Amino acid sequence: MEEKWLRYFDQQQARRPAVLRQLMLGKVTSSVAFWAWTYDWLKYYYLNPHLKKEIFDQEIKNLQKKGYLSEGEAGMVLTNQGQAFLAATQTGICIQKPELFGRINMKLWPEALALWVQVCSELSYSNSHYRVLSQRIFLQNQVKMVLQQVDKAQFVVDFSQALDAFLAQEKPQAALAFALLLAGHQQTGFTQTQVAKKVGWTPKQVEVNYLDMVSRLGEYFLQANDKLKCLVEPYLRRNVLFSEPAQESYRLFLKGYSRQKIAQLRGVKISTVNDHLLLAAILYPDFDRKQAFVQAADREILRQYYHGSPEKWRYKDMQQKRVDVEFIKFRIYQIQKMREVGYGQTTTIFTN
Missing domain, CATH: 1.10.10 (Arc Repressor Mutant, subunit A)
Structure with a gap:
């Protein structure tokens, strides 16, 4: 749609x-x-x-x-x-925390969670003869590895209690729609169409609700339960917005290295370093808080040429007047001025 x-x-x-x-x-x-x-x-x-x-x-x-x-x-x-x-x-x-999709592998984690629900359910009945939901060897090996390191009976209790606690804080209809999709001991789980009829939703609404709750349950395990965060950790993404190369450039910048030196040390182009530092300026409110990057002379030039809403400023306007201020300095100055009028209050920082 x-x-x-x-x-x-x-x-x-x-x-x-x-x-x-x-x-x-x-x-x-x-x-x-x-x-x-x-x-x-x-x-x-x-x-x-x-x-x-x-x-x-x-x-x-x-x-x-x-x-x-x-x-x-x-x-x-x-x-x-x-x-x-x-x-x-x-x-x-809706997806209440879309930022989690940038942090958790939402192709594998939902399948892993469904497998964990099934495994814990069968363990609670001491049943070791069943057909596992997932045929992915990686997921099966993750389950085996965890179970080899824990007391299985206590683990099942911890998992069940955490899942119940999470569902208890959700709206009853949403929790029901989520739970009905899960399979366990002698329970195959409903299809999305069956759940939709049960709760009075469309199949698409059932799907969105499930993905939303799966992602937030992953966060819940990571933050609220040290015993269960190991279930989610294998599915954390490294394809993040502020990547490791960008973080390394920023770390060197914070140590006082020039952009030219950072490019030399890392074997990349200055344009790449500029890209990394612009990302840092967007994601970190305290970037260049001492105003060492955009220095006084450049700030004065920018102040003279740009007025009004900073969102509407365009670098080409200054270029047309043949004023020599680097684009990266213009953009960082613009970002700082936008912060002053309230932009970026809800920025989520994605790091490894």
Whole structure:
């Protein structure tokens, strides 16, 4: 349903769909990250790594044809008609923490969790003769490795108590829809269609609810239960927004190395280092807090040329006047000024 894209747009702020597409695919440059940060989209990083460009672009065009989105020079805005459609179709069933999809491998973790539920259920009945849900050798080996290191009876208790505690904090209907999909001892689990009929939802709503709860249960195990975080750790992503190479460039920067020296030490181009530092400026509010990167002379030039809403500043405006300030300094100054007026209050930092 292409209308799902409407909730990413706003009636006042124009937004570029291509930024959302690249972000969800995990193909992030400093430019994509900047605009995603501006739109409060960083939390959607790697949310849909299998998104097809052609399908996405066509669906956005269809929303324009329906009058739900309107395109201007700065991007797309949600129309009154689009807002009315959203208001009339909101169900409250959504991915509550999309940022977790950038941290947890949501291809393997849901399958791993289903396997753990089955294994613990069968263990509670002392049954060792059953057909396991997953045929992935990697997942089976992870289960075997953990069970070899724990008291199985106590582990089953810990797992069951943690799962019950998590479900108890959820809305009853959502918890039921989630639990019905799980298989255990002499229980095959419902299909999404069967669950939909049971709780009065659509199959798609059942799917979204399940993925939402699986991702948040993974976070729950990681944060709230030291005994169970080992179940999730094998599925934590290393394809993160602020990658290890970017972090290394930033660490050297914090030690006082110049960009040229960082590029030399790491064997990369200065443009790569610039990209890393721009990501750091976006993700870390205290970047260049001593104003050593954008120095006084450059700040004075930028102050003279740029006024009004910093989101609308464009580097090309200064280029046309033949003013010599590096793009990276312009962008970092712009980011700092945007923070001063409230941008980036909900930024999620993705690190290894």
